[in-house]
Amino acid sequence: MSVKSAVRVMEIFELLSEHLEGLTVKEISVSLSLPQSSTFNLVQTLCRGSYLTQTGVKKYKLGPGLIHIGSSAMDGLNVHSEGEAHLRELMKEVQETVFMAVLSEDKLVYVSKLEYNRSIRTGAKIGSKMPLYCTGLGKAFLTFLSEQKRDHLIEEQDFNKITENTITSKSALLEQLRIYSEQGYAIDDEENEEGLYCLAAPVFNARQEMIAAISIAGPKFRMLPNKESNVQRLLSVSERISKNLGYTKS
Incomplete structure (x- = not known):
């Protein structure tokens, strides 16, 4: 056209x-x-x-073909506007870089990035797309989306080795996702960028659908000692954003 x-x-x-x-x-x-x-x-x-x-x-x-498009657009706008203030508060608390991403076909797209003044510099930019299998945000999507959607997305992954820690097999990824499902958050342990450690959690809407993921990312030597407290802060923020979008736990 x-x-x-x-x-x-x-x-x-x-x-x-x-x-x-x-x-x-x-x-x-x-x-x-x-x-x-x-x-x-x-x-x-x-x-x-x-x-x-x-x-x-x-x-x-x-x-009716416009309903889904309009609904998706509204979800995208709502999650960003609802999340921005919470992400800024999270960034100040953890003093690391925080992100929000949404799903675009078989990749994630960054829609928000807030850097603390001591934050590690990453290659991630707002609007850029990244693979799902080797990023914390991406693995959060693979963990908390429906099983049917997850399986389809995994089949679309190329599993290229980016760092020494990058998982390159479907079976290893599925085992990780099982663990992440039990603990409620996903991890990227230097799998996409050397030295970078990331914790990521899901955001849900009123229809009980995962529509975004948020994360804390920083140098591994600084993230590990604060992992427990950072996880609690991350999950608290993801739950507050989800609640504001109408999500209630079933």
Whole structure:
């Protein structure tokens, strides 16, 4: 689809959001000053994807295909806005770098990174994607997502060896995930960056779904002596963010 067509699709969505009763193809084309033939083709394409739906009087309305997209977008915005203040408080308490990440296909994407002034410098940047099998945040997703989703994601991993500590087999990873499930948090022990130790915990929404992960990362020599207290702080923050998003333990 060309850029021009993408713009037209967005214009159709915005127009129909203001006309919940629906509009005909002619009404859409007139309102947006578009050729009726190309408007028809776009509308039919969007109907096939359930992004639009047709009524009995040949009017078109926003369809159910947009519900999941909108819900996911809201979850992403909510978890970031709800988490920011808590992450800043956590960063000050532990005096290390803290992160928040969400899932994007078979990788994690950093959406927040807060560095304390003594923090170790990492290659992780907001917006960058990282593998799941060798990062604390990634292994938190693999631990606390549904079994079906977890198994699918594991099959997508390449298991490249990045450091001497990187796990490169599915069986070893599954054993780690079993332990992490029991203890409630995941660990990256110099598996993605030498010298870096990471503790990661899940964040859930009101539908009991894991939608993000948060972590504390720092040099191993400094993280290990404070591991117990850092774990308690991390889990406390992840629980508070989840609670604010409507999560209740079943």
